[in-house]
Amino acid sequence: MDRRGFMSGGTAGLALLLVGKKMPWVLGDPAYAAKPVRRNTIDFTITDALKDMVTHNSLNTAQCYFWVYKEASFAADCPAPLIFATSGDTMFFNITNALTEPHALFIPGPPGQPPMFDSGPIAPGQTISRKVKVGPAGSYLYYDNLNAPVNRMMGLHGALVVMPRKAAPGQRFTPYDNPTPAVQRLFNELGTAHWPGLAWEQGDPNHATFAPPFRQYIWVLHQPSSHLFAEVGQFAQQNPGQLFPAQSFIDALHNEAFVPAGTWGGSRKSDYFTINGQSGHFAHNNPYLCPNLRVGEPCVIRVLNAGMQMHSIHIHCNHQYVLSYEGQQRDNLWWVDTASARPMGGFEWLNPYMRSPDVPNVLGIGRADLSPGLPTLATDGHLTWPPTEELNTFIPPVGTMAGGVDISVRLSPLCFPMHDHCEPSQTAQGGNYNCGMISGMNITGDRTLPGGVVTFPNEGHIGHGPMRTGLAAPEMKGPA
Ligand SMILES: [Cu+2]
Numbered sequence: 001m002d003r004r005g006f007m008s009g010g011t012a013g014l015a016l017l018l019v020g021k022k023m024p025w026v027l028g029d030p031a032y033a034a035k036p037v038r039r040n041t042i043d044f045t046i047t048d049a050l051k052d053m054v055t056h057n058s059l060n061t062a063q064c065y066f067w068v069y070k071e072a073s074f075a076a077d078c079p080a081p082l083i084f085a086t087s088g089d090t091m092f093f094n095i096t097n098a099l100t101e102p103h104a105l106f107i108p109g110p111p112g113q114p115p116m117f118d119s120g121p122i123a124p125g126q127t128i129s130r131k132v133k134v135g136p137a138g139s140y141l142y143y144d145n146l147n148a149p150v151n152r153m154m155g156l157h158g159a160l161v162v163m164p165r166k167a168a169p170g171q172r173f174t175p176y177d178n179p180t181p182a183v184q185r186l187f188n189e190l191g192t193a194h195w196p197g198l199a200w201e202q203g204d205p206n207h208a209t210f211a212p213p214f215r216q217y218i219w220v221l222h223q224p225s226s227h228l229f230a231e232v233g234q235f236a237q238q239n240p241g242q243l244f245p246a247q248s249f250i251d252a253l254h255n256e257a258f259v260p261a262g263t264w265g266g267s268r269k270s271d272y273f274t275i276n277g278q279s280g281h282f283a284h285n286n287p288y289l290c291p292n293l294r295v296g297e298p299c300v301i302r303v304l305n306a307g308m309q310m311h312s313i314h315i316h317c318n319h320q321y322v323l324s325y326e327g328q329q330r331d332n333l334w335w336v337d338t339a340s341a342r343p344m345g346g347f348e349w350l351n352p353y354m355r356s357p358d359v360p361n362v363l364g365i366g367r368a369d370l371s372p373g374l375p376t377l378a379t380d381g382h383l384t385w386p387p388t389e390e391l392n393t394f395i396p397p398v399g400t401m402a403g404g405v406d407i408s409v410r411l412s413p414l415c416f417p418m419h420d421h422c423e424p425s426q427t428a429q430g431g432n433y434n435c436g437m438i439s440g441m442n443i444t445g446d447r448t449l450p451g452g453v454v455t456f457p458n459e460g461h462i463g464h465g466p467m468r469t470g471l472a473a474p475e476m477k478g479p480a
Pocket of ligand 1: 419
């Protein structure tokens with residue numbers, strides 16, 4: 001397995017490519033500030049890579065072999081870089097096929113419409129250069145559609161997010177060029193009395209509270225099989241130019257009995273379940289994946305399933321509005337806590353970032369509703385919102401020193417899980433629970449209380465809390 005000297009994929013942040021000049025908002029987003037690259041020409045080499053997987057450590061050398069679109073600016077990884085572009089932009093692909101069988105890059109259009117882009121087969125050793133007119137606004141998987149599903153499953157896929165050029169006159173921004181009335185109405189109501197706080201496109205230009213505009217997260221789902229992928233790599237090495245039989249790939253992944261890795265070699269079923277190539281701790285505690293926002297800071301979550309297995313994406317804390325399902329905007333919005341992403345399907349959610357409706361709070365049960373007459377609820381003489389008891393709890397206590405370091409960990413922010421209800425995906429290598437397809441949503445404060453933005457007490461405490469993302473605000477004012 002050393003055909004071309006495998007590259008090692010890291011477990012760092014998301015590779016991000018910006019097309020066009022209309023997206024300064026991305027650069028203002030702490031989740032994306034890591035190192036986006038701005039260019040209109042995307043240089044892909046179709047090659048292979050070996051990646052350390054979630055359970056990789058000094059005792060367990062778990063790795064997986066992938067085929068990847070490697071962009072010139074970034075290390076090889078699966079998925080390929082997230083591309084942000086604006087509807088109507090033009091971008092250019094230079095694509096070189098460095099593998100031994102034909103490959104391609106395909107971007108579907110909206111349902112029932114022609115593809116946005118189709119490179120057609122690129123022969124081994126060949127380079128093609130093509131122009132793409134980007135649009136309409138939405139969330140797309142770009143992928144290799146040849147020898148389906150083998151090439152796409154082997155790792156040749158990534159996400160393209162197309163933002164609308166503008167909002168309709170007098171209307172709020174939505175994620176679409178032509179939103180349905182229901183979607184437009186929902187976005188118009190963000191930041192109003194119904195959902196106090198910010199509209200989607202509103203942020204803090206001067207970072208007073210570190211709230212970026214157009215808050216959004218992209219979850220590309222995948223189910224790598226380390227044994228099957230290695231076999232495909234070996235087949236290609238031994239039979240250059242021949243295609244791995246797609247039907248036996250499907251049979252292995254779907255129909256083979258599961259045998260965990262340690263038992264002999266393991267079967268060829270999926271043994272990893274990833275979001276943007278990450279899983280377990282690396283997915284959940286990753287600011288590219290897990291929203292870290294305050295009550296009143298709604299965000300969009302775009303889910304795209306690149307794999308062959310369904311995932312039922314279930315999030316705690318808030319219900320989600322399904323804005324679109326499999327590329328089709330909703331006329332009548334669903335309000336759900338779980339939505340299913342079928343293979344090659346997906347959806348777009350609006351996460352309202354309201355208080356969890358069943359959490360009693362100082363203003364009553366439900367949203368931050370300032371109507372008079374609502375009961376003030378308390379438990380054991382203590383207000384349950386803001387949840388200062390949780391937020392002021394440190395384990396071990398503040399000041400616990402080890403090696404000269406304060407090792408206290410603050411139970412903050414309020415962390416809620418997202419997990420896939422198709423439960424096998426919660427494992428890695430067939431048994432390592434909680435190393436699978438998980439993420440979450442975290443609440444780091446509340447900007448809807450009377451008296452202005454609340455950043456929870458001790459937000460500025462350094463400690464070793466799991467989720468420091470630079471959201472500490474200078475203002476630490478609680479409710480009067
Ligand atoms: Cu749950």
